[in-house]
Amino acid sequence: MSRKLPRADRRAQLLNVASDIVREQGTDALTLGGLAERAGVSKPIAYDHFETRSGLMMALYKEAMDRQVEALAVALQDTPCEPDQVARVLATAYIECAVTIGPEWHAIGAALKGDAMMDAYHREMRDDHAVFYADAIIPLSKLDSITVRRRCVGLIGAMEAASNEVMAGRIGLKDAVDDIAFLIVSWLISGR
Template sequence: MARLSKEDRRQQLLDVALRIVREEGADALTLVSLALRADVSRPVTYEHFGTRPGLLLALYERLERAYVDALREALAAAPRSLSALAALMSSAYFGCLVDAGVEGPALSAALQGSEEMAAQQLAMRDEYVEVMQGELQPLTDLPGDELRLCCIGLLGAAEAMAREQQGGRVDLDAATRAFTTLIERAVERPVG
């Protein structure tokens, strides 16, 4: 059997870790449980992730990275109209939550209070704001700093809608439509 490169081994371990969280919950994921399930020695998991929070954070980063990469790819092919971009951003945001399944919220909850998680969430938010701002800037009269703050507010609203959707208080289509409308109204150019 061929030996995996370090990066291939890391990805394989993250695949297994994701299955553990999906099947048993985040509390079941430890470096030891990962080693047993992936059929590797314990030092291998420690070498790749160092600590349980390091493993949880690496898994969370992977989910976030996949989302931002998919968003960038979809936006590259999108029509350059406000309604099309708003709909795509909204469906991508809520689609990511569906794709992440129970793993995203479970990982986020397991990392609550972690300085590393707070830093990761801020970095990902800033990257997403940058993507949104870059796409929306040509379609609005808002100055850059105002649009940036608007995008931060939009993401805060999306997070609140996501909690409603995940709690079963609103369906996915309604949340997606509402976020699309918010984006459009927040940045649309005044008529006249």
């Protein structure tokens, strides 16, 4: 068994190991018992941190989303408040983060489809992201804030679809970023 770690450090270690399992073997291989064994801890420790397999998968998904939002917030701090530049930063941050996180993020989301807690979390996450993107776009847009927020929900769907296409090798990263940046400028900033 591994040495005693502070709770937050142990949780981070378990999430890293869980991510490795999903990346190497897929979501079907991820169980709390298997996680405990691979991490070198007892099963009760894994269950104490995540309670259920769905809880573990949601924690993995949430961690990925939190990293994405954090990276975007940092990128926006250094971006001049100009439509084309803000649009490119928004598009690049989402697509690059999704590609960096890798296909396991999408596999986890797919594995949790139909789970009531995951569905509620996914809705909340999408709403939070829409507000985050809208807050970056509203100062640049001629549209009212309600329309921008509503359209940002569609934008997030488009970015998710584009990142899936990049990861599948059907479109290039640069093309995906260009397309999403164009969508942001034409659909949200131009005021149509």
